[in-house]
Amino acid sequence: MGHQKTQRLKPMLDRVPPGLLVDTQWLKGQGVDAKSIHNYVARGWLERVVWSVYRRPLPTGARSLSALSWESVLLSLQWIMKYDVHLGGVSALDLAGYAHHLPLGGTPPIHLYGGVPTWLKRLPSNARFVVHRRNIFGDNHLGIMDSDRRTEAGSQAVSIWPYPLRVSSPERGILEALDEVTDRSGFEPLDKRFESLTMLRPRVLMALLTACRSVKVRRLFFVFADRHGHAWRKHLDAGKIGFGSGPRALVEGGRLHPTYRIYVPDDFIPRSESEADAGA
Known part of the structure; x- marks a missing residue:
């Protein structure tokens, strides 16, 4: 490998922690x-994940690509490739400890808000990414914070980055979650979280x-x-x-609803109003 390419390799690898x-x-x-990328893969300095996406290899014994942790994917988007995206909605509430139940099998949805690359949906991740636009706030970054949870590479059990995930605060997360309510089925899960x-x-x-x-969200x-x-x-x-x-x-x-003028399930009508109807 030429001296010029070697000079470019070390700074690049220094910016991309393992995983x-x-x-x-x-x-x-x-x-x-493109030729250098091919050489880096051949020499084991990068691993091809899917077409046009590469990973800095993990230490020996922790190199499975079958299911990338969603944390490592999101950290890569936020801190390495500088995509303006954050973890939000119910996923942010879950991260903050406001999950009302643990998922039973299947691939859990991870709710992202902002811009993401088209290849995200092709990744073999341990989660299913659901991407939303940031369109309900005038200030798109209001209420977004750095999580203080130590981020690790899921089942790989390798610390992959010293910086936190960018996530919605619980206050923003619940408003984002309310924006996704479209029918009766969305009320009970959010009611448990709200509790x-x-x-x-x-x-x-x-x-x-x-x-x-969003008037709907405010109401x-x-x-x-x-x-x-x-x-x-x-x-x-x-x-x-x-x-x-x-x-x-x-x-x-x-x-x-008598106060906020939005149609909700019967259980969400104030009790005094329901009792009055029953007595009529």
Whole structure:
């Protein structure tokens, strides 16, 4: 290998810890041409995962490509290739400890928000990536934080990067999750999660609710917030939140919430209202 190519190799490898991924576009941006990529693979400095995607090899004995950990994939997107993407919605709530049940078999969905490369859906990962647009907040980065959980390469049990995952805070995560509710089936799982959200920060919530562009999300949030009555609810000023005008249809066959004017399952109508109907 020529001296010039050797000079490019070490800085490139220094930027890619073992277990993390890069793609052809990123490698070419580092001055690595197609012939050099082929040579790096032949010499064992890179492993081909799928077409145009490569991994820095893990230590001997931990080199299975059958199921890349979703953490290593996301860290590679965020910190190596600089994609503007974060873990959000119910996945962010799960990471923060607000999962209401453990998944039973199958491939768990991992909810990502932002821009991702087209090859992501082709990766042999241990999870199924579900990608959403960032379109409900005026400030696309409001409420996104660095997770303080130590990130490891799943079953590979190898620490792969000293930096945290970029994830939605629980306050943003629950609003993103509410945006995905489209019918009756989405209410019960979120109700269980909402029950555990006792430590949300009112100032963060107010900032996010003010920036939120979705009337549906704002109305649904207060339906759940009033239903559970956590201590932080009294610190939210609903009068400063725009709820739009007119009723909103969401649940077919549901009932119109008397305060927030959105159709929800019967169980989500305030008890006093339900009792009044029953006595009529």
